[in-house]
Amino acid sequence: MIRTRFAPSPTGYLHVGGLRTALYSYLFAKNQGGKFLLRIEDTDRERFVADGTQNIINSLQWAGIVPDEGVVNFKLDKLVQKGDKGPYIQSERLDIYKKFADELVEAGNAYHCFCTPERLQELRDTQQKNKQPTGYDQHCLKTMPIDEAKKRARDGEKNVIRLKMPKTGETVFNDLIRGPVTFQNKLVDDQVLLKSDGYPTYHLAVVVDDHLMEITHVIRGEEWISSTPKHLQLYKYFGWKPPEFAHLPLLLNADKSKLSKRQGDVAVHEYMQKGYLKEALINFVAFLGWNPGTEQELFTLDELVKEFSLEKVNKTGAVFNIDKLNWFNKEYIKKLSDAELAGRSINYFRGALSLEQLKKIVPLERERVTTLSELPAALAFAVRLPEYEKEFLIWKKGSIEEVRKILPELHKFLSGIAEKKWNKSDLEKLVGEWVIKNSYSNGSVLWPMRVALSGQQNSPGPFEIAEVLGKDESMARITTALQKV
Numbered sequence: 001m002i003r004t005r006f007a008p009s010p011t012g013y014l015h016v017g018g019l020r021t022a023l024y025s026y027l028f029a030k031n032q033g034g035k036f037l038l039r040i041e042d043t044d045r046e047r048f049v050a051d052g053t054q055n056i057i058n059s060l061q062w063a064g065i066v067p068d069e070g071v072v073n074f075k076l077d078k079l080v081q082k083g084d085k086g087p088y089i090q091s092e093r094l095d096i097y098k099k100f101a102d103e104l105v106e107a108g109n110a111y112h113c114f115c116t117p118e119r120l121q122e123l124r125d126t127q128q129k130n131k132q133p134t135g136y137d138q139h140c141l142k143t144m145p146i147d148e149a150k151k152r153a154r155d156g157e158k159n160v161i162r163l164k165m166p167k168t169g170e171t172v173f174n175d176l177i178r179g180p181v182t183f184q185n186k187l188v189d190d191q192v193l194l195k196s197d198g199y200p201t202y203h204l205a206v207v208v209d210d211h212l213m214e215i216t217h218v219i220r221g222e223e224w225i226s227s228t229p230k231h232l233q234l235y236k237y238f239g240w241k242p243p244e245f246a247h248l249p250l251l252l253n254a255d256k257s258k259l260s261k262r263q264g265d266v267a268v269h270e271y272m273q274k275g276y277l278k279e280a281l282i283n284f285v286a287f288l289g290w291n292p293g294t295e296q297e298l299f300t301l302d303e304l305v306k307e308f309s310l311e312k313v314n315k316t317g318a319v320f321n322i323d324k325l326n327w328f329n330k331e332y333i334k335k336l337s338d339a340e341l342a343g344r345s346i347n348y349f350r351g352a353l354s355l356e357q358l359k360k361i362v363p364l365e366r367e368r369v370t371t372l373s374e375l376p377a378a379l380a381f382a383v384r385l386p387e388y389e390k391e392f393l394i395w396k397k398g399s400i401e402e403v404r405k406i407l408p409e410l411h412k413f414l415s416g417i418a419e420k421k422w423n424k425s426d427l428e429k430l431v432g433e434w435v436i437k438n439s440y441s442n443g444s445v446l447w448p449m450r451v452a453l454s455g456q457q458n459s460p461g462p463f464e465i466a467e468v469l470g471k472d473e474s475m476a477r478i479t480t481a482l483q484k485v
């Protein structure tokens with residue numbers, strides 16, 4: 001059984017890069033008929049953000065990436081966990097990590113280190129000055145007999161436990177995206193595994209948990225690739241079979257620098273608030289480093305599950321192009337039914353319009369907006385007639401005199417139209433016939449009618465607006481125009 005996991009640290013909110021890691025892990029598991037887990041790696045207490053976990057879960061839920069196991073929900077202020085390999089929150093597993101750290105020390109594969117922060121800083125400074133690679137010099141391992149170290153630790157002296165990394169040879173692994181990757185062991189630091197506060201570091205916790213939770217494939221960002229030799233050494237010491245590893249390409253700005261907030265590395269919930277559709281964001285994020293090898297660009301989540309494979313993930317960095325995201329969003333807005341579009345937009349209107357009203361008006365602007373949050377401004381005229389200059393009412397080939405003549409006649413004609421014919425198609429037909437009968441040009445009638453109804457020079461057509469406003473409001477607006485001219 002294939003088992004993948006997304007293992008975010010709640011040191012902040014879920015960003016696009018995290019969403020991509022979660023998505024690829026999810027797609028890979030689902031494509032293979034496997035399971036996708038969510039594990040919360042909250043061992044970095046200094047960088048812990050209180051509502052980080054909640055934000056991560058909400059964002060994944062919104063995007064439709066639902067874990068089969070692990071931390072599956074956030075309800076009534078509580079994290080909901082599911083599965084028989086939990087707990088799935090690392091801060092609830094401290095005794096497990098302690099046990100495995102002790103086991104490593106007993107076997108001579110890890111050691112207590114009592115060095116002070118000052119000594120470590122001095123060491124780093126000297127190494128930097130001498131242009132040497134920085135890293136721990138195994139001072140405590142070399143100078144302290146093992147029994148003394150154990151006794152001092154037992155007596156409660158402040159210490160950390162470090163991995164004893166072999167200093168010769170190399171560690172090689174076959175990355176599913178990059179192929180064989182080799183590290184010189186002498187360049188790999190004796191990583192701290194257990195901190196003096198009793199919390200494990202990421203490196204110990206991730207290995208123990210991936211093993212105990214029977215993870216078969218670790219899919220994560222490229223920034224973790226240099227940690228992999230440490231992890232593999234731990235698997236070796238524990239005598240465990242390591243999972244397969246796949247390291248995803250970096251996300252880049254258009255100028256190829258590492259993705260920055262300014263350029264679009266924005267939290268997922270901010271995209272959500274701006275009115276990007278989950279379908280668009282998922283589709284866009286899927287293409288950040290993967291493509292199906294065909295011309296097809298629009299994929300639902302289910303289609304992505306069918307198509308996804310790690311072989312088609314690129315090795316080189318993926319450029320984040322906001323224009324492409326906007327394109328996807330417009331495409332998906334076009335695909336929504338009027339009712340769906342209204343439902344997804346309603347919060348942006350803050351109660352100014354009902355769902356029924358929205359169903360009628362949002363279609364008027366759906367082709368013009370990029371995100372749903374633009375709709376209230378684009379449709380403001382439907383809520384209230386904006387202030388406008390009387391000159392707006394004059395068609396480009398017309399004159400104010402013409403408006404003064406035609407608009408009252410039009411008002412009279414429209415007043416006579418029955419309520420039940422007050423809809424786009426009937427109005428279009430009746431007004432069209434009236435224009436012909438009077439030998440007016442279309443522009444000389446439809447332009448002032450449209451501006452009278454919308455108060456804007458650019459807007460949807462007069463008949464659509466008239467239907468949405470209803471007869472009373474439409475007539476009132478035309479009266480306002482008459483008063484102006």
Ligand code: GLU
Nearest residue numbers: 007008009041206220224
């Ligand atoms: N907790 C790590 C992170 O925040 C997980 C890295 C991994 O997937 O191994 O990205």
